[in-house]
Amino acid sequence: MKKIVGVTACITGIAHTYLAAESLIEAGKSLNIQVKIETHGAIGIENRLNQQDIDEAIGVIIASDIVVNETRFINKRIIKVKTHEAIKHPQKLIRSLMEKEDYHE
Amino acid sequence: MIETLIDVNLIDLSLNARSKDGVFHELALLLHRNDRISDYSHFIEDVYEREDMGTTGFGFGIAIPHAKSPYVKIPSVCFGKSEQGISYDSIDGNPVYLVFMIAMPETDSKQHLTTLAWISRNLMHESFRKKLMEAKTPEEVINIILRANEGE
DSSP states (O other): OOEEEEEEEOSSSSSHHHHHHHHHHHHHHHHTOEEEEEEEETTEEESOOOHHHHHHOSEEEEEESSOOOOGGGTTSEEEEEOHHHHHHOHHHHHHHHHTTOOOOO | OHHHHOOGGGEESSOOOOBHHHHHHHHHHHHHHTTOBSOHHHHHHHHHHHHTTSOSEEETTEEOOEEEOTTBSSOEEEEEEEEEEEBOOOTTSOOEEEEEEEEEOSSOOHHHHHHHHHHHHHHTSHHHHHHHHHOOSHHHHHHHHHHHHHHO
16 A cells, blocks of 8 residues: 655644644545654654654655654655645645645645 | 543533634633633633634634633633534634634643544544534533544
């Protein structure tokens, strides 16, 4: 199964981090793509991506309302959006990443 | 853990508010009456502080206004339902029918935050949203949330 990874983060770390994460995971299921999302919330970092996850991934989705360090993802195709976009258009985001298209909101 | 955050007294299935400001006041008042917050108007200011950074109306007819606030006495989730719909400035432009207002103190236990994260995740599932939309009593709402929690 093809795989992508992502990071979600929001301002208070209470709600949107998890809304966006779940939205991407559910969209992955319907597109038959494995999606692993690292969440940066008020609890701290959960479901941390390891090097193998990153190596195996076709690309990275960063859905965040705050700054996320991207140095781990050097040489990877990255799409960066706000959490709202991942909640609203998760399938479109994943398709753009898979098809290497530029993403337009 | 969810039982400490919400109970039947924090659920209002017939909201009167038609606007975002109206529903903030209606639900904050419910929190205040149940002694969950210490200062009603300051708490609302804190909810607005978060809201002003981006709407919490995330689509699907649902909004989750929330604040980490020093005016929160007991970490709480307050739930309201509107028959007529609330004008909310949601990301999909549609009215809001279900509102979860989350009141958190400035520092809180990992368990509460984990519960809130889990509620948010469930809200992305259509079956969970549908059950909440159809709930007729506060007891039913509590049961839907508890049952979803057990299924996890």
